[in-house]
Amino acid sequence: MGAITLEAISKSFGPVEVIRDVTLEIPEGELCVVVGPSGSGKSTLLRLIAGLDRPTRGRVLIDGADVTARPAADRGLAMVFQSYALYPHMTVRQNLAFGLENSRMARAEIARRIDEAARMLEIDGLLERRPGQLSGGQRQRVAIGRAIVREPVAFLLDEPLSNLDAELRGAMRAEIAALHRRLGRTMIHVTHDQIEAMTLADRIVVLRDGRVEQVDAPLDLFNRPANRFVAGFIGAPSMNFLTLPVPGPGGAVTLGVRPQHLRLVERGLTVRVEAAENLGAETLVHGTTVTGERLTALLPGQLRPRAGERLVLGHDPADEHRFDTDGRRVG
Amino acid sequence: MSLGARVGAAATAPLRALAAALDPAMRGWQRLAGRGGMIGLFLLPNLAIFTIFVLVPIGLNVAYSMTGGAQVFLADRPFVGGEQYARLLECENHLRPRTCRDDTFWTAVWNTARFVVLQVGLMTGAALVTALILNRSLPAKGFWRAVFFFPVLLSPVVVGLIWRWILQRQGLANLVMVEGGLEPVNWLVDRFWAFAAAVGVSVWAHLGFYALILLAGLQAIPKDLYEAAEMDGTRPWRVFRRITLPLLTPNLAVVVVLALIRAVQIFDEAYVLTGGGPGTATMFLTQYIYETGFASPVRNPGLAAAASILMAGVLVVLTLLRLSRQRRAAQR
Ligand SMILES: Nc1ncnc2c1ncn2[C@@H]1O[C@H](COP(=O)(O)OP(=O)(O)O)[C@@H](O)[C@H]1O
Numbered sequence A: 001m002g003a004i005t006l007e008a009i010s011k012s013f014g015p016v017e018v019i020r021d022v023t024l025e026i027p028e029g030e031l032c033v034v035v036g037p038s039g040s041g042k043s044t045l046l047r048l049i050a051g052l053d054r055p056t057r058g059r060v061l062i063d064g065a066d067v068t069a070r071p072a073a074d075r076g077l078a079m080v081f082q083s084y085a086l087y088p089h090m091t092v093r094q095n096l097a098f099g100l101e102n103s104r105m106a107r108a109e110i111a112r113r114i115d116e117a118a119r120m121l122e123i124d125g126l127l128e129r130r131p132g133q134l135s136g137g138q139r140q141r142v143a144i145g146r147a148i149v150r151e152p153v154a155f156l157l158d159e160p161l162s163n164l165d166a167e168l169r170g171a172m173r174a175e176i177a178a179l180h181r182r183l184g185r186t187m188i189h190v191t192h193d194q195i196e197a198m199t200l201a202d203r204i205v206v207l208r209d210g211r212v213e214q215v216d217a218p219l220d221l222f223n224r225p226a227n228r229f230v231a232g233f234i235g236a237p238s239m240n241f242l243t244l245p246v247p248g249p250g251g252a253v254t255l256g257v258r259p260q261h262l263r264l265v266e267r268g269l270t271v272r273v274e275a276a277e278n279l280g281a282e283t284l285v286h287g288t289t290v291t292g293e294r295l296t297a298l299l300p301g302q303l304r305p306r307a308g309e310r311l312v313l314g315h316d317p318a319d320e321h322r323f324d325t326d327g328r329r330v331g
Numbered sequence B: 001m002s003l004g005a006r007v008g009a010a011a012t013a014p015l016r017a018l019a020a021a022l023d024p025a026m027r028g029w030q031r032l033a034g035r036g037g038m039i040g041l042f043l044l045p046n047l048a049i050f051t052i053f054v055l056v057p058i059g060l061n062v063a064y065s066m067t068g069g070a071q072v073f074l075a076d077r078p079f080v081g082g083e084q085y086a087r088l089l090e091c092e093n094h095l096r097p098r099t100c101r102d103d104t105f106w107t108a109v110w111n112t113a114r115f116v117v118l119q120v121g122l123m124t125g126a127a128l129v130t131a132l133i134l135n136r137s138l139p140a141k142g143f144w145r146a147v148f149f150f151p152v153l154l155s156p157v158v159v160g161l162i163w164r165w166i167l168q169r170q171g172l173a174n175l176v177m178v179e180g181g182l183e184p185v186n187w188l189v190d191r192f193w194a195f196a197a198a199v200g201v202s203v204w205a206h207l208g209f210y211a212l213i214l215l216a217g218l219q220a221i222p223k224d225l226y227e228a229a230e231m232d233g234t235r236p237w238r239v240f241r242r243i244t245l246p247l248l249t250p251n252l253a254v255v256v257v258l259a260l261i262r263a264v265q266i267f268d269e270a271y272v273l274t275g276g277g278p279g280t281a282t283m284f285l286t287q288y289i290y291e292t293g294f295a296s297p298v299r300n301p302g303l304a305a306a307a308s309i310l311m312a313g314v315l316v317v318l319t320l321l322r323l324s325r326q327r328r329a330a331q332r
């Protein structure tokens, strides 16, 4: 239950194509994170799955059944909105009950589900409050609770953590992961935060300008990015790209090395230091190469290089990535 | 300098010259009177206008309401105490104007009450429906919004005249009805239809304004609340009852109170449309005050003043209601 398939989905708003030919298979029970920069079409993709928007082309299937023309309410999905979309004039209990009352569910069953979800999310003390009387984190829980009580086949979460402060975001991230294990339901989680994607996902979908750039498990994505965009987007600080003096085998023109893979060596690449940031355990060095390309290196320990000083850096060949003129991975 | 900035500079040049000319005098005054004195100086023009056109007339009105006779100047008028109020308020049965000392006043009171209830009720309902329709994505949205708002821009006298031309015996409405094979109706001569016309025309004239207030309220409701409801398969009527209506309540309250205040003061468009007739069928309070004080063969300024003070009392209550609502909304 809850396997979601997108078949060559496209969506245009007027002349603007926002989702372009997206094909995706999300197996039952997977926690799939869609990550991409702001405006890449993540929300639109989620709304197409939810049924709040209709694709211009292509089909949406849930458990093998074509639901493309089915109204949102009949897809068995629940959505957590970025803004939470709680009804401000209703108490938490009424918010949780509202959707269930539509289906003429028995009162006792509604109460049972609300109690269960409230206990799971530790909001049982807040049931008689209104959203305006809750903190951001509590509202977030209520929004998730409203999805849980519906017992959907899959959850759709649109940047659910983006309105929380950094500390709370970390805690809620762990809770969402725990919730996923406990409920065992399919979850599609949308975010622009690649760390959130890396820590949470069974599989990550990288979206850019409405196109899927790569679909892979977090570490595979990190270790073998399919192209320059994914290589630069996943991992912090971002990967360095250097132009190769002569094209390598397979038409490789760009060399990619992650900052944490660079080391101080005897003979290698000479880099002029521009600035250094001490992070405590590591030092982040910003500099330029002799050919004027920017480069960052995350070096272990507490270094104090002066601006203008020259460092010699090198890396293990196993840690390097190569890309052709179109930005595609070579090798 | 951009063209806009240059035009702006040219337009404000006389003002700046004036300010420069006044500057020494202002500085002198501030040295003399201090900061408090400056505040007083700036408030003075407005205060003077308020005193001359509001405070003094209110005082005069109270004074007139306690005098009798038809003389215009207060000094010539005999003091009668509460006699004018007694004349207005004494009734055997207030529900039946005929049993009152001043039957026209009570006719006007009950006409106004009936008008207020009908007009405010219809107006609020119609404005709500209009706003709901205009809030949907319909073609030529801007055009329709303008159509409903346009009458608000018309002077009430123009509104009254237009509808008199439409509704009079040989007016447009009857012309169309006769062409269509129907019997003509004497809209403005029939007691029922004349009252209905007064209500209807007034609703038509002000609808756009209130619809706009409600439309603003509707647009302030976040779209994703409706999408959350859609995900839950909420039926349209339930969405309206449980989401739209509760979230629109503050705006609805503003509309009702504003409409109440204006409906109590109904005069110009109704007066031009029906002149209060037939008989006294559409005679409202303001018209009663106007005719008693200024237009009847035997003028009675004292009586008119007393009636206007009673009416002002009602308006004060309604205004306080509005202010308290505003304060409560501000606290939220
Ligand atoms: N209803 C709409 N009408 C027109 N353009 C839209 C609409 N919804 C989204 N877009 C456009 O589609 C693109 C992707 O939007 P969105 O899916 O919200 O991106 P994301 O969630 O990744 O930030 C944006 O350029 C946005 O302007």
Ligand SMILES: [Mg+2]
Residues within 6 Å of the ligand: A042, A043, A044, A158, A159
């Ligand atoms: Mg978004």
